[in-house]
Amino acid sequence: MSDTAHIADNVLSLLHHVHAPAADCVAPFLPRLFAALADGHTFIYLNKEETAQLARAQPIVGADAQSPLVLYRNRLFLAKFWQLEQHLAREIHRLSHYRRLPERWDFIQQQLQAWFADSGSQDQQAAAALTLLHNFMLISGGPGTGKTTTVAKLLALLCHDTLPRIALAAPTGKAAARMSEALKNAVTRIDGLPESTAAHLRQLNGQTVHRLLALTPPQMLPEYDADNRLPLDILIVDEASMLDLYLLHQLLQALPNSCRVILLGDENQLPSVSAGAVLSALMQSSAALPEPMVRELQQLLPSIQLRHLRQGTAKLTISHRFGAESGIGCLARAVVSGEAEQAWQQFTQFPQTLSHHQHDIAHIAQQLYRAHQAYWQAIDDNHLDRAFAHQADVLVLSAQRADAHALNQAYLQQLHQHRRAHPDQPWFKGQMLIITRNDPSTQLYNGDVGIVLPHEYGLAAWFPDTAYRFRPIALSRLPEHENAFTLTVHKSQGSEYREIWFLPPTQRQDDDFSRALLYTAITRAKEKFVYCGNKSSFQKACNTPDKRRSALNEWLTQIQGDLFV
Numbered sequence: 336m337s338d339t340a341h342i343a344d345n346v347l348s349l350l351h352h353v354h355a356p357a358a359d360c361v362a363p364f365l366p367r368l369f370a371a372l373a374d375g376h377t378f379i380y381l382n383k384e385e386t387a388q389l390a391r392a393q394p395i396v397g398a399d400a401q402s403p404l405v406l407y408r409n410r411l412f413l414a415k416f417w418q419l420e421q422h423l424a425r426e427i428h429r430l431s432h433y434r435r436l437p438e439r440w441d442f443i444q445q446q447l448q449a450w451f452a453d454s455g456s457q458d459q460q461a462a463a464a465l466t467l468l469h470n471f472m473l474i475s476g477g478p479g480t481g482k483t484t485t486v487a488k489l490l491a492l493l494c495h496d497t498l499p500r501i502a503l504a505a506p507t508g509k510a511a512a513r514m515s516e517a518l519k520n521a522v523t524r525i526d527g528l529p530e531s532t533a534a535h536l537r538q539l540n541g542q543t544v545h546r547l548l549a550l551t552p553p554q555m556l557p558e559y560d561a562d563n564r565l566p567l568d569i570l571i572v573d574e575a576s577m578l579d580l581y582l583l584h585q586l587l588q589a590l591p592n593s594c595r596v597i598l599l600g601d602e603n604q605l606p607s608v609s610a611g612a613v614l615s616a617l618m619q620s621s622a623a624l625p626e627p628m629v630r631e632l633q634q635l636l637p638s639i640q641l642r643h644l645r646q647g648t649a650k651l652t653i654s655h656r657f658g659a660e661s662g663i664g665c666l667a668r669a670v671v672s673g674e675a676e677q678a679w680q681q682f683t684q685f686p687q688t689l690s691h692h693q694h695d696i697a698h699i700a701q702q703l704y705r706a707h708q709a710y711w712q713a714i715d716d717n718h719l720d721r722a723f724a725h726q727a728d729v730l731v732l733s734a735q736r737a738d739a740h741a742l743n744q745a746y747l748q749q750l751h752q753h754r755r756a757h758p759d760q761p762w763f764k765g766q767m768l769i770i771t772r773n774d775p776s777t778q779l780y781n782g783d784v785g786i787v788l789p790h791e792y793g794l795a796a797w798f799p800d801t802a803y804r805f806r807p808i809a810l811s812r813l814p815e816h817e818n819a820f821t822l823t824v825h826k827s828q829g830s831e832y833r834e835i836w837f838l839p840p841t842q843r844q845d846d847d848f849s850r851a852l853l854y855t856a857i858t859r860a861k862e863k864f865v866y867c868g869n870k871s872s873f874q875k876a877c878n879t880p881d882k883r884r885s886a887l888n889e890w891l892t893q894i895q896g897d898l899f900v
């Protein structure tokens with residue numbers, strides 16, 4: 336029996352105690368509903384007969400969260416998700432509703448002109464101006480489209496009169512570290528920034544959302560919540576596509592009404608592992624700009640066309656890192672637009688940076704070991720800096736967990752053959768690990784990558800650290816983790832690697848191998864992308880849009896009304 340069938344079975348036993356005839360009525364729907372929840376959907380669709388059948392299953396099925404299951408039109412929800420999406424919509428509305436207009440329009444207008452003068456900066460300029468007028472804003476864009484650059488300039492504008500309390504957060508530690516680094520670099524590139532502003536922005540350090548909320552075990556209850564809100568004026572959340580409904584709700588609840596929220600992310604990437612597809616819901620529910628706001632924007636940006644802009648969301652579309660000459664950029668853009676044939680042609684157009692081949696897992700592991708030569712040299716030299724630098728040289732990403740496991744095992748075989756590891760010893764020098772569960776006691780978070788290397792008393796796992804560069808953690812204290820020579824695409828989100836080898840599902844291809852998954856894998860690569868599969872699997876993925884089901888956009892649209900009050 337699958338895990339979800341088992342959960343459905345347990346829930347059914349509980350429901351029998353509530354009302355046996357109604358439980359019998361819902362029994363056939365529970366396995367389907369729990370399988371859908373495990374895939375990140377928040378409801379299942381019903382046909383006419385099913386809807387009529389469930390309408391008679393009171394008190395287990397009702398019209399609101401008073402019942403364990405909710406029937407809404409032709410959809411069946413677990414009450415918990417029905418309520419969560421509605422509460423999240425309310426939090427977004429609460430924060431969006433707060434309006435505080437910039438005071439010094441002339442100054443802002445001048446700086447918007449001066450700082451976004453380069454060609455190809457118009458969409459960034461519009462995103463910055465819109466964000467000044469909205470308290471809750473999503474800036475979406477692919478890799479290198481200038482999300483960080485835009486936010487750095489925006490923060491510089493918001494720091495002009497007083498220095499606000501700002502926090503930078505991301506769903507994983509690695510994404511948080513990347514964000515602070517990128518922001519510091521972007522700040523140094525702004526011309527004519529007063530030193531006090533530059534210093535204020537340079538000292539910002541990213542942290543995980545869990546850490547920001549001070550979630551503490553065993554129940555992971557947050558120190559900051561609706562009754563004890565975070566003392567913040569501005570919150571920037573990077574890699575927001577990875578936020579699930581529950582975590583985003585916890586985060587927003589903990590923010591005061593006046594806190595400006597700026598979400599950064601790429602709506603084309605995979606949505607969160609758990610339920611939710613928050614970025615696409617925000618994009619879909621975003622309404623046209625009301626006339627008074629168009630007039631305000633015209634004051635800030637007299638010379639640009641504003642009609643295409645929407646409330647609370649902005650899209651950056653020009654990649655300044657992967658332009659028209661970049662194979663990775665062209666491939667990613669063709670995949671996202673579902674142009675399967677054109678996407679496959681990019682492998683011929685850009686043979687230096689894109690390739691495809693089909694080999695078995697053992698062969699890929701062998702090639703990977705060769706490609707890791709510089710990494711193993713750094714390990715032999717006990718050189719942490721170089722080991723971490725080369726750790727990101729080449730990574731194999733797989734679509735499915737089973738393949739990632741099989742490849743990690745095949746790679747271990749290579750290490751046994753080369754006497755770098757021994758089958759009887761669980762730990763070895765050079766072992767790459769990824770943390771899979773947040774652990775405040777060691778301050779290690781889901782997605783953190785460490786390397787096993789010697790410490791004073793034997794081997795330890797070393798992790799990057801903002802204060803000391805690297806810090807050792809005793810192997811016995813490590814929270815849940817896995818080997819990280821190969822990762823699933825989900826686990827690689829928020830990180831980038833020089834070269835990505837992507838392995839499509841080797842067993843069974845289903846809708847999980849979608850356009851979003853392929854796009855996310857491609858955009859993890861900085862220099863080279865290798866597809867380890869055939870044309871038909873590649874094109875099938877291009878033609879499979881992500882169909883995550885969520886009602887959030889509907890609740891947002893309903894609740895929104897006119898924000899311009």
Ligand SMILES: Nc1ncnc2c1ncn2[C@@H]1O[C@H](COP(=O)(O)OP(=O)(O)OP(=O)(O)O)[C@@H](O)[C@H]1O
Nearest residue numbers: 453455456477478479480481482483484517655656
């Ligand atoms: N308008 C622009 N003109 C020229 N270069 C730009 C422009 N905007 C950004 N860049 C450059 O493009 C690169 C990527 O910018 P940035 O880091 O802001 O993008 P991003 O969307 O945050 O990227 P990531 O995918 O890493 O999150 C940087 O080197 C930046 O200096």
